[in-house]
Amino acid sequence: MKEKHVLGISGGKDSAALAVYMRDNYPNIDIDYFFTDTGKELPEVYSFLSKLEGYLGKPIIRLNPEKDFDFWLMKHKNFLPSAQARWCTICMKLKPFEQWVGNFLKEGYTVYSYVAIRSDEEYREGYQSRQDNLKIKMPLREDGIDRNGVIDILNYSGLGLPDYYKWRTRSGCTFCFFQRKIEWVGLLERHPEAFEEAKRYEKTAEKFGSPFTWSENESLEELSKPERIAQIKKEHEMRLQRMKKRFQANPLRKQQPEIDIDDLYGQSKVCLACHK
């Protein structure tokens, strides 16, 4: 029987940890690692992928969409993608994957796709494939590996977390609308050219009557005003202090854990293709 094993790397911590876990624990499975590249990813994502390739000892296959973001934006009448209209994920992440895997399926392969759902995450039926010869595997979930387990895997491997975790917990496009306000501020401060590009997209979209801004209820022009930045940072700091106090108040907790942006703002709205 012809078999293929594939594992999608998003640039995020969970899929990277899964790749490390598979290489270390199932070295006999020959896995094709792939990354669907929108061309709008953070530079930190590319350097993390290079480090990961070094650890895995093989290249991560890049799947590029046939057309770039600008093409798809025009196709969508310059309306920005949003949580309600997520054409970006469909056109730039899911379709390239389906086309690539579709070729193997047509050739009669059974394809095993390894997905980075952790044991502490809710299980959703939607993760299952609708094609008989495309099988979904979730080793982290099956083997009881949770968020701390993922962080341990990355630390023990020497890879650690991707660099952007210092200011953002999402991989994916620089202008991803799932970013929190504080992450937009981080983008402005660390990658001002990418922030300016996002601003230009937003202005064009506005001219064409797009109902969406990248960030909820305000434009990037407004968000980048010094007084607004100061307010966002202040609110973020208050959240951080509140959470630290909550941890300190817990006598069962011996050590102060690392608090990341997901802890402060909640983990909802994570996209498997873009952010795992």
Ligand code: SF4
């Ligand atoms: S990272 Fe965000 S903007 Fe990019 S494709 Fe995914 S959902 Fe869309």
